[in-house]
Amino acid sequence: MKTATFRIWRGDAKGGEFRDYTTEVSEGMVVLDAVNQIQATQANDLACRWNCKAGKCGSCSAEVNGMPKLMCMTRMSELPLDRPITVEPMKAFPVLKDLITDVSWNFRVKKKIKKFKPRPPDALDGTWRMQQQDIDRVQEFRKCIECFLCQDVCHVLRDHQMHEQFIGPRFLIYVAALEMHPLDTENRIDELRNTQGIGYCNITKCCTKVCPENIEITDNGIIPLKERVVDDFYDPLGWIWKRLKKMLNR
Amino acid sequence: MSDYETHEHDVLVIGAGGAGLRAAIEASAAGVSVGLVCKSLLGKAHTVMAEGGIAAALANVDERDNWKVHFADTMRGGQYVNNWRMAELHAKEAPDRVRDLEAWGAVFDRTKDGRILQRNFGGHKYPRLAHVGDRTGLEMIRTLQDHGIHQGIDVYMEHTILSLLKDGDRVVGAFGYERERGRFKIFRAKAIVLATGGIGRAYKITSNSWEYTGDGHSLAYDAGAELIDMEFVQFHPTGMVWPPSVSGILVTEGVRGDGGILTNKDGRRFMFDDIPASYKAQTADNEEEGWRYCQGDKNARRPPELLTRDHISRCIVREIKEGRGSPHGGVFLDISWIKQKLPNSAEYIKRKLPSMYHQFKQLADIDITEQAMEVGPTTHYIMGGVRVDPDTQISRLPGLFAAGECAAGINGANRLGGNSLSDLLVFGKRAGEFAAKFAKKNSLGKIDNDKIDITAREALAPFERAGNENPYQVQHDLQEIMQHSVGIVRNENEMKPVLERLKEFRDRANGVRVSGNREFNPGWHTALDLKNLLTVAEAITCAALERKESRGAQFREDYPNRDDALGSGGLGSARVSRAGDGVLAIADFSWAFDAQLVWHETTLQIQRKFVAARRRNHHARRVRYPGISR
Ligand code: SF4
Numbered sequence A: 001m002k003t004a005t006f007r008i009w010r011g012d013a014k015g016g017e018f019r020d021y022t023t024e025v026s027e028g029m030v031v032l033d034a035v036n037q038i039q040a041t042q043a044n045d046l047a048c049r050w051n052c053k054a055g056k057c058g059s060c061s062a063e064v065n066g067m068p069k070l071m072c073m074t075r076m077s078e079l080p081l082d083r084p085i086t087v088e089p090m091k092a093f094p095v096l097k098d099l100i101t102d103v104s105w106n107f108r109v110k111k112k113i114k115k116f117k118p119r120p121p122d123a124l125d126g127t128w129r130m131q132q133q134d135i136d137r138v139q140e141f142r143k144c145i146e147c148f149l150c151q152d153v154c155h156v157l158r159d160h161q162m163h164e165q166f167i168g169p170r171f172l173i174y175v176a177a178l179e180m181h182p183l184d185t186e187n188r189i190d191e192l193r194n195t196q197g198i199g200y201c202n203i204t205k206c207c208t209k210v211c212p213e214n215i216e217i218t219d220n221g222i223i224p225l226k227e228r229v230v231d232d233f234y235d236p237l238g239w240i241w242k243r244l245k246k247m248l249n250r
Numbered sequence B: 001m002s003d004y005e006t007h008e009h010d011v012l013v014i015g016a017g018g019a020g021l022r023a024a025i026e027a028s029a030a031g032v033s034v035g036l037v038c039k040s041l042l043g044k045a046h047t048v049m050a051e052g053g054i055a056a057a058l059a060n061v062d063e064r065d066n067w068k069v070h071f072a073d074t075m076r077g078g079q080y081v082n083n084w085r086m087a088e089l090h091a092k093e094a095p096d097r098v099r100d101l102e103a104w105g106a107v108f109d110r111t112k113d114g115r116i117l118q119r120n121f122g123g124h125k126y127p128r129l130a131h132v133g134d135r136t137g138l139e140m141i142r143t144l145q146d147h148g149i150h151q152g153i154d155v156y157m158e159h160t161i162l163s164l165l166k167d168g169d170r171v172v173g174a175f176g177y178e179r180e181r182g183r184f185k186i187f188r189a190k191a192i193v194l195a196t197g198g199i200g201r202a203y204k205i206t207s208n209s210w211e212y213t214g215d216g217h218s219l220a221y222d223a224g225a226e227l228i229d230m231e232f233v234q235f236h237p238t239g240m241v242w243p244p245s246v247s248g249i250l251v252t253e254g255v256r257g258d259g260g261i262l263t264n265k266d267g268r269r270f271m272f273d274d275i276p277a278s279y280k281a282q283t284a285d286n287e288e289e290g291w292r293y294c295q296g297d298k299n300a301r302r303p304p305e306l307l308t309r310d311h312i313s314r315c316i317v318r319e320i321k322e323g324r325g326s327p328h329g330g331v332f333l334d335i336s337w338i339k340q341k342l343p344n345s346a347e348y349i350k351r352k353l354p355s356m357y358h359q360f361k362q363l364a365d366i367d368i369t370e371q372a373m374e375v376g377p378t379t380h381y382i383m384g385g386v387r388v389d390p391d392t393q394i395s396r397l398p399g400l401f402a403a404g405e406c407a408a409g410i411n412g413a414n415r416l417g418g419n420s421l422s423d424l425l426v427f428g429k430r431a432g433e434f435a436a437k438f439a440k441k442n443s444l445g446k447i448d449n450d451k452i453d454i455t456a457r458e459a460l461a462p463f464e465r466a467g468n469e470n471p472y473q474v475q476h477d478l479q480e481i482m483q484h485s486v487g488i489v490r491n492e493n494e495m496k497p498v499l500e501r502l503k504e505f506r507d508r509a510n511g512v513r514v515s516g517n518r519e520f521n522p523g524w525h526t527a528l529d530l531k532n533l534l535t536v537a538e539a540i541t542c543a544a545l546e547r548k549e550s551r552g553a554q555f556r557e558d559y560p561n562r563d564d565a566l567g568s569g570g571l572g573s574a575r576v577s578r579a580g581d582g583v584l585a586i587a588d589f590s591w592a593f594d595a596q597l598v599w600h601e602t603t604l605q606i607q608r609k610f611v612a613a614r615r616r617n618h619h620a621r622r623v624r625y626p627g628i629s630r
């Protein structure tokens, strides 16, 4: 049987170190399998999150050989086995224990974003009509599994720790999904500029590169939002017109 | 003396998947304070894994559909041991529950005229599943989550409940721990809704995550509620079988709804060889007709790949046993063949089944637009659970409600695909509504500190033991034996010894030792979950032994036929409950509610409703619905 050595970060908020574990590798194995195997046989108290094992829940985010990844979707066959594979927690969030970080900030940020507010139903039975082509984009954003890997790589959060000023790519596309929802009548543009810090994004596209759902975060989400912000700010007449249109829609 | 952090709520919901979230939303909308406990982070529950869709007779795609047809499909699929009243409420209310989601921002795929699109699924006569590609569960949980966070619900993420607290007969709270620091907490509540999901971790090959250890089943049982239908464990016919590390991961039924076919190693579509009599009239008898059905031809009948899950799983097992399986011990599921029919088939498949395409590409190096998948049955769902009143979802214990997978009744002996998400919505809402009503009529109960101290001491014992039993190993061994002896094909000779073995497992579980400290320690969590797993394993095995017939998900080699005395028309569920210390009792097979249902005086209104429902229930056995196709 082939074996591999894993160099896993063990520790908590006070500090920690990498520790080596050697484990058997079977065909088709992913990093999460190895971590679970190590947990079951050598380190029962090794903390990690996972649920679906199929890239659908966004629980198992970590940095594998320095790359932000879903452990359950990272196959061992993609990694060189001749040297230890490092596994460590995401860096943009405070460590709780081992591979687990405190991601509660994300949940707090989401709560502050104005909720969906639909126009009155289109039909007498209380339902709406939407065309598929009008919702394709929104559906793309709604694929998000909230793994927060994009948050992890965004330099505004990771390096500059501007969690108070900037909501990060995950929540920019969350806002985008609401703003582009054909039924929504809310306006979220002012806070995008003022409190949510869209201006801090300088379109490096690092977020898009790591997104396991292949969402075009920057091109399809952030850039169109930036355009809306600019329009509203520099084009007051257009702004009034759009507000009016929204009101008429209501 | 206990001195633990205490939280007080009118309604406490345990579990934050579809049912729990829906219950919490409904209760808080009724103006009571709500606490929501989840074992993982919010939005990660198993509901996100649901792929196919939400079954609801919206009749957007086929105007012949209505609640009666959905009701009949559900009863037929469940082999008539469903609680008919639940099946009725479910079929009637599912369309409105789907519309709620749209009003809260869900974005379903659309029909040409802009309405919610519906797809074909096993056992459903007409295209009925509202869906978003093959990630409907994610859409549903995210919609509920994003709506719920603005409702003022207090969410306790990464908390696990160890026991329910009682004041006399009434359930008045819960005791558990938060994972991060390992500290114990007391939750006091006027009403509690269990929505903890399934038991998949009792089996080796499963689509379920680590969380699904039968917590709600076991909490309810320990508190004195009844479990029914526990023998009915659904093995989803199509889980991945290769590579080994992903075995058990679900392959949506949507693949078959969109034209996928099952073949054996000889390339034969073996599902045509065995079509049950009750489905003959509505199943295609040739490949051409089956394909036309998948393409929306209303005059065509369903292909046999869309028969019910229990039946398909057994056919697959037969093919494998008789040596006609695929190289890695499954059979082939092929959607790529449709390139013979559609010019742009690769695009079609990627659009209809994006996450399946992704999943196989990434985990198995297989391009499903070009190659067949290898699949085999995987433990997916339990039809059995807490016995509840169909209208209110209250158990026989005042103050204790249950909804979703951990409750029972709607699905009978076999659940149809798509009926789970609708079940979560319909009965999650009802549980939340009636729990709030109950809470408004009752005050907080007395908390039993002695019980709390005992639970806390037991929970910490694994840190102090001298032994070296590894909790993961015990879990693993239990999964092996359940998979092997109480799996898809059962008989008495294999199941009897399991009961003996389970006693040994109890001893082993009582001897596990965990290392490290209380802070986020998965070894400790696994040790604590063992108790629940053993309770459900025992309940499943006893119930499976007791049901001496084959019906739906229960297939007995020694009793291969259906025994009509044990079912039909809403009769026939084995009830499992605790009788005295450590003894598991099985009552007769009957849905009729009995005098054991003790009610708190202050709940008069609900009580009257309950009795009324009971009468209707008796009555129903003789009533047939005019106009329902059989
Ligand atoms: S594109 Fe913007 S949001 Fe994305 S990583 Fe770069 S700075 Fe952050």
Ligand code: SF4
Binding pocket: A058, A143, A144, A145, A146, A147, A148, A149, A150, A151, A169, A170, A173, A207, A210, A211, A212, A213, A214, A215, A217
């Ligand atoms: S946008 Fe992509 S990377 Fe970011 S949280 Fe969502 S799924 Fe993860």
Ligand code: FES
Binding pocket: A049, A050, A051, A052, A053, A054, A055, A056, A057, A058, A059, A060, A061, A070, A071, A072, A073
């Ligand atoms: S475990 Fe769900 S995304 Fe990895």
